[in-house]
Amino acid sequence: MKNIYSKIKHIALSVFLVVAASSCDNEIEDIGGAQQNYNTAYGLIQANSNLTTFTKAIKLAGLESTLNTPDNYTYFVPNDATFDAYLVASGYVNELGYPDITLVPVEDLKQLVLSHVIKGVKKRVGKLAGVEADYLETGDYATMANAVNSDLYLLSINVTNGVLKVNGSDKEAPGLDYYGTNGFVNVLSNVIELTPPAPVISGLSQVLASPGDVITITGQNFVKVKSVKFGSTEATFTAVSKTEIKATVPADFDSYALIVVETEFGVSAPSGIGLKYLLYEDSLKGWGWGWGGDITWESTEKVSRGTNAIKKVAEAWSGLFMHSDLLLHATDYQFVKMSIFPTESTKIMVTINSDTGDSAKGTTVTLVPGQWNNISIPISALHPELLTDGNFDSVFIQEFSGGTITPSSILYIDDIGFL
Known part of the structure; x- marks a missing residue:
């Protein structure tokens, strides 16, 4: 019994010495920490039983000779459970439904592996008090995959309060860096993909x-x-x-x-x-009339687009009525659109109901003088529920400033339509 106790005490002492030796993080200042097992970063990956899928990926991609060198590296390696889940989600499973990395095309696998490696640096996450080192900071980093394919995205890294997240993931790296003689290995709970996603249109320069x-x-x-x-x-x-x-x-x-x-x-x-339907482009697709000031239906004085626009002398409370040759249905459109250039500050009332001048069936818009006002009015603001069978075939515009404009005020109106 005494011999067993002595052996246990000897083992405990040995463990303590190993731990104590490995805690002397500031002895090797060039990488900001002690060498773990005095192994290379590549060697650490090979020796880690939780990184076997990534190890296999390196071999299948033919990258052993590329990565197993004395050069400096920082690895971001998904653990086996994460990598296997990625394979399943990507459809790389065998006949029994188990993840099978041998099914990934070699070129795709090569890009995937290299997307997890930064070359030429020794970077760690956990900062050590009083030790200067090349620590990882939040930012975008070029990987070895970017050197092969410049169209790939850079690796996005976020380090906040010692917590590492990569590639926009909300998942934290499950552990801090493992450090070897020539770099670091960061174990991840997500797989890095730098392939651009599908394109997204956010805006157009012209309506x-x-x-x-x-x-x-x-x-x-x-x-x-x-x-x-x-x-x-x-x-x-x-x-x-x-x-x-x-x-x-x-x-x-x-x-x-x-x-x-x-x-x-x-x-x-x-x-x-x-616009789905243009009532007025360079001419009116129908007929129209008005009162309280002259109307020129195809004026070339000032246009928003094309060659013609409507010129309306906008006396107080004057109006303009346009009838469409085509019967329109309110549910087919979301907006009434038009471009208006007023020479004075004014307000207009717009309605699509046939009862002209009934402001309760329309909406008002304030115009900025001296420029084209590109107006977009929701159909819902024009009371479509009051239309017979939801149909309409007219647009009515009335000067609505309350009589404050001068007799020489002019409205130029262009591109009236529905979207």
Whole structure:
């Protein structure tokens, strides 16, 4: 019994000495901590029984000779459970339904592995008091995969209060850095993917457009753009950057189209440009009349787009009525749109009900003088519930300032339509 006790005490003492030796973190200042097991960063990965899937990935990708070198590295390695879950979610499973990394194409696997490695640095997460080192900080970092494919995204790293998160994940790295003779290994609970996601359109430089116009499409993930389509028609385009595309409106563009951007990595959600129905473009698609001031239906004095606009001398409470040749249904549209240039500050009332002048069936809009006001009025604000069968065929605009404008005030009105 005494011999057993002595052996246990000897083992405990040995463990204490190992722990004490490994806690002397400031003895090797060049990497900001002691060498764990006096092994390379690559060797630490090979020796860790919780990183076997990543180890296998390195071998299958043919990257052993690339990574097993004296060069400095920082690894971000998903643990086995995380990597296996990623394989299952990506459809890489065998006949029994188990994750099988051998099913991943070699080139894809190579990119995946290299996306988890930063070369040429020794970086750790846990900061040591009084020790200067090359610590990881929040920011974007180039991986070895970026050196092979410049179209890939950079690795996004967030370090807050010693907690590491990578690639935009909300999952914390389950442990701090393991440090070797030539770098660090950070164990993750997510897999890093730097392949750009599908493109996203966030804005267009023009609300309305004409064939031949060059518009700017802004958004994200415009990487390796294959096509820009207006409806089914492909447009001529130039991908300026990952967030901007210049596209020429096709010759067969009428008044409205859904724009879609396609890259090698996906297709954007459509973004609408123009109007589904233009009541007035360069001329009125119907007939009209008005009172309280002259009307020129095809004036060239001042236009928002095209060659003509409506010129209305806007005396106090004067009005303008436009009848459409096409019967419209309120549920087919969301907005009434128009461009108006007032020479004086004023207010107008707009309605789509046939009872002209009934402000209870319309809505008012205040106009800024000396510029084109691009107005967008929700159909819901024009009381569609009062329409017979939800149908309408007219737009009524009335000067509504309360008699404060001068007799020489003018409204120029262009691009009246529905979206």
